[in-house]
Amino acid sequence: RFTFTFDGKDDQGQPQKGGMEWVQEVIRESKDQHIRFASTGDAAKEGGQSGAFELYQVGGTSYIYSPDGQADQKCIGMASGQGGQDTGAFFKPSDIVGGLSKATLAGKGETVNGVVSDHYTFDQGGISFATFSSAKGDIWLAQDGGFLVKYVGTATGKDSILSGKAAEGTFTWEYNVEDANKVEAIELPKECAGQTPAGDIPVPENATERNSFGKMLTYKSPEAPADVAAFYKKAMESQGWAAGDASEMGDLQSLSFSKDGRKLIFFNDTAPTEIYTLPLHDALPTSAES
Numbered sequence: 001r002f003t004f005t006f007d008g009k010d011d012q013g014q015p016q017k018g019g020m021e022w023v024q025e026v027i028r029e030s031k032d033q034h035i036r037f038a039s040t041g042d043a044a045k046e047g048g049q050s051g052a053f054e055l056y057q058v059g060g061t062s063y064i065y066s067p068d069g070q071a072d073q074k075c076i077g078m079a080s081g082q083g084g085q086d087t088g089a090f091f092k093p094s095d096i097v098g099g100l101s102k103a104t105l106a107g108k109g110e111t112v113n114g115v116v117s118d119h120y121t122f123d124q125g126g127i128s129f130a131t132f133s134s135a136k137g138d139i140w141l142a143q144d145g146g147f148l149v150k151y152v153g154t155a156t157g158k159d160s161i162l163s164g165k166a167a168e169g170t171f172t173w174e175y176n177v178e179d180a181n182k183v184e185a186i187e188l189p190k191e192c193a194g195q196t197p198a199g200d201i202p203v204p205e206n207a208t209e210r211n212s213f214g215k216m217l218t219y220k221s222p223e224a225p226a227d228v229a230a231f232y233k234k235a236m237e238s239q240g241w242a243a244g245d246a247s248e249m250g251d252l253q254s255l256s257f258s259k260d261g262r263k264l265i266f267f268n269d270t271a272p273t274e275i276y277t278l279p280l281h282d283a284l285p286t287s288a289e290s
Contacts (some may be wrong), residue, residue, distance in 0.1 A: 001022070001023050001177075002091065003019065003022075004020050004097065005020075005094055005167050005171070006170070009168060009169060015169040016169065017125050020037070021036075022036070022037075023035070025186060026090070034055070035088065038051070039052075052066075053065065056189075061077055061078070061210075065192055066282050069222040074189070077210075078210065078212075092148075097173055103126055112149050113178055113180070115149045115177070117140035117150070118141050118143060119138060119140050121137070122136070123135055132156060132171075135154065137154065138150075138152050138153075139152075140152045147177070149176075150177070151175040154172050155171045156168075156170050202232070202236070204223070207221055208222075224267050225252070229255060229266075239259075240259055242257060242258050242259065243256075244270075254266070
């Protein structure tokens with residue numbers, strides 16, 4: 001968990017406040033992960049960075065989650081590795097505030113966040129990411145493994161990290177490794193958890209590039225459209241779905257099915273490649289026509 005705040009004034013003497021928070025949870029064995037980034041305040045808005053978003057990687061599927069989005073547009077899911085998002089790397093404070101060039105040993109064997117660590121202190125002479133009139137802080141490095149356990153600092157000076165224009169004031173930051181080896185599961189928001197097809201809606205095993213958005217699932221298939229349509233005609237019947245209207249125009253296929261007050265419409269798009277679309281378990285009620 002990393003937090004970074006700024007409180008100061010710009011060149012015109014106008015107040016500038018901003019903050020950001022980065023939270024990352026990782027389970028190494030399953031490779032499930034969750035990243036949350038949020039920024040707030042005047043300086044953040046000036047830089048066009050206000051708001052929050054979250055990235056999830058659970059069970060081989062990645063999700064981009066926007067808590068402030070519209071109800072049916074909060075979550076986009078895709079097969080892990082498709083979205084260009086590398087959530088495998090651990091966040092480091094140096095990604096935001098740079099590294100330290102030197103620090104002074106202040107104590108050995110201190111337990112911080114449940115980890116036995118060595119304690120160091122630093123001043124403005126050791127900070128590399130900006131020029132400050134004053135700065136001070138503390139870091140704790142794990143004795144076993146040498147990883148960063150905690151890093152806190154306060155500095156005064158001028159910079160534009162949290163805004164689109166230079167401002168002068170006080171920066172504070174804090175980084176903590178918490179709950180080491182205690183995170184047992186990554187829980188998806190309900191909007192993302194609902195993007196897995198219900199057990200009675202089949203998806204071909206050779207489907208690739210699966211994406212979900214709201215109540216819709218899309219994927220690509222190496223099979224011909226007629227073969228994929230034949231798969232659904234057979235598979236949906238075996239799941240208790242009743243076939244409805246169907247249309248075929250060249251390679252374009254459209255099928256409809258109904259079951260227990262639900263309606264599902266399957267269709268494909270041939271440009272630029274075969275993309276197949278069907279609703280998720282929140283299929284339309286049979287009374288809906290659109």
